[in-house]
Amino acid sequence: MQRVVAASPDPPGRTTLEEKPLSPRKPIRRPNPRAAARRSPAPRTMEPPRPVPELMDEVVDEILVRCPPHDPARLLRAALVCRRWRRIVSDPGFRRRFIERHRAPPMLGFLCNIPDDDLYLTARFVPTPDFRPRRAVGDRGRAVDARHGRVLLHSVPLDKMSFRFDLVVWDPITDEQRALPRLSLHASPWTWNAAVLCAGVGGSCDHLDCHCAPFLVLLVAVFNDRIVSVTLLVSKVPRITP
Template sequence: MAAPPELIDDAISEILIRFPPEEPAYFFRASLVSKSWRRILTDPAFLRRYRRFHGTPPLLGFFHDYSVMVPTPRFFSTMVASPFPAAAFERRPWFALDCRHGRVLLRKIDESDEDDAGIEGNFVVWDPNPITGALADLDKPDNPHTSSAVVVCSVTGCDHRDCNDGPFLVVCVREDRSKVAHACVYSSETGAWGTPVSVQLGAYLYVNSHRGTLVGDEIHFVLGLDVGILSYNLLEHNLSIIDPPDMYYHGYIVLIPMEDGSLGLAGIRNSSLYLWSRKVNAEGVAGWVQCKIIKLQTLLSLDHPCKRGYLIGFAEDASVIFMFTAAGAFIVNLKSGQARKVGKYQSYFYVIPFMTFYTPGLSESIKSQFWKDLDSMVASEVFDVSRGGKQEAKDTWWWNDEVQRAIKEKKECFKRLHLDKSTTNIEGYKIAKRAAKQAVSVAKDQAYDNLYQRLGTKEGEKDIYRMARIREQKTRDINEIKCIKDGVDRLLTLCEENSGDRDRGSFEEDEEW
């Protein structure tokens, strides 16, 4: 029988261009079909056409700075294979500040000097695309203390679908002790920071550290405990202040761009999500108009009443906001009115969505990582098997009450410092950090002294024997035992030497484990 005719490149392109952008795993699989398919998938012209075809970049995951002790941006992937190895950032002292137009804005925590450890460091703009990806290390502004910062594409009229390797701006805002807000802009084209601009904050205390919102040519930041809005105009290079709606919200508010291009605001009050839009009336006066009220109990399909929820982020282009309750973290789509759970309950401070057209490179290391992730996913979801993994948790078995008190105090000082970088909070954090370090050192030395003394006793010999048994069991070849369940979900075992006797009833009933 004759082989079927090969598809021409145009037909292949029409097939590949319809792959869903929210799951880049399809690109990996298609690249292994043939060299011609791989050539098409890596062709810059095809990739530009692919982005135009799908329009809005998909949401591929989000960063979340949930650790107070170690301010490292963790990444939660919504895909089968993560777009980049989690280990790339897990052990580095960086904050994720913003993610927009295919770039991620990070801030290093300077640990080179003991007295200034954990205070301020350089900005880094990262392009995560493995084909064009690069790290841009920015110089510090004249005043390194920053409350919030955003990264934006600097090309006028750009549709932001294929500009991740183009010129960009970084806008930083901060406040001083005189209640004056300052904004300074870095340009990748000049490689320098511009002249700062300022505005008096008045009754507002400080600039919130949450992510800024881009609406048209303006970037908006939350002031204080959700009591005001600081706006920076990219074209006019000036700052202004906007009063929020006259309603109190518990938790945080988030600023969002509305479909009509106006500034929007979302807040939670009495188990309901309120949406506002800033409109200009016939007299040219701008004011807030309430657009929608969403009942969280119905939206999230919770078994128990939603007594309190917190808004922890937003995705501008996707019209979704992030929130967490006692039931976990959720993504809420403001257009469809639907919600999806994306994480378990934990102490989220803020999340930053990662939205981009991720068209992965095809190096051996990236393909190997993809198949490893896919293998783990299949083992977990299809066969209900965990492949295990190395624990990355801190070694804290020797912590005593004194250490825990010192660590708790350090966390509280860091929280205050993260919200308000005043001299008092900076000095308080330094003192708490040194006290925690001293408490840890003393407790650790004492714990190891006790351990060494115990090893010289009879109980210590028993401990060593138990550890040896556990180590031997963990390193046994998994192929020594084969397992299968029967029709009533009972676990049956088959020894390796009897693996060919399945039809002769060599299975034995075993206990569930």
């Protein structure tokens, strides 16, 4: 009745049905979960370490997608294990599955507009202890808005005297930045504000994985002569679906 059979080290691809001479055909038996539970610790003893079969890509994917998002270092270290694992983790499909599984993204840091020596505000990315961005700080200007992983910065010109709409969209995680075309205005605005948005049209985007996708920047300026200017900038012409 009692069998102590070590797990087979056979590779997964094996398809032949072979008889093992030392384990004669057993009569039909019903595995008893309690008996099995009692038995399970037994084979742990005196098993020398042996080469384990290489896990298939899909299996590695299943494992790594279960790394908790609040521990980004674990996924990064897994990506450094070997080239194959790196390829799996870097795949956009993996990223998508990872985000879909965990939904609530972890907080990797926050932005803080801090005045410099000349009292001009500059955005700093303050990371959590579990994460460091590729570059911690960039003197790129003040953060005006942030949404879906993108930050809209208003760059202050070097002379800091003239007003210019130099806007930059920054992804603090990848450190990619895209300068927007400079807008020519007839005067300095009395007040203004701007927002960066995902360009997913008509609610077609769930914003889980769109930080590399096209974006919109909406800019509203009010001038002293009561003229209101509204400008819409589009990073790339998104596919408009009616």
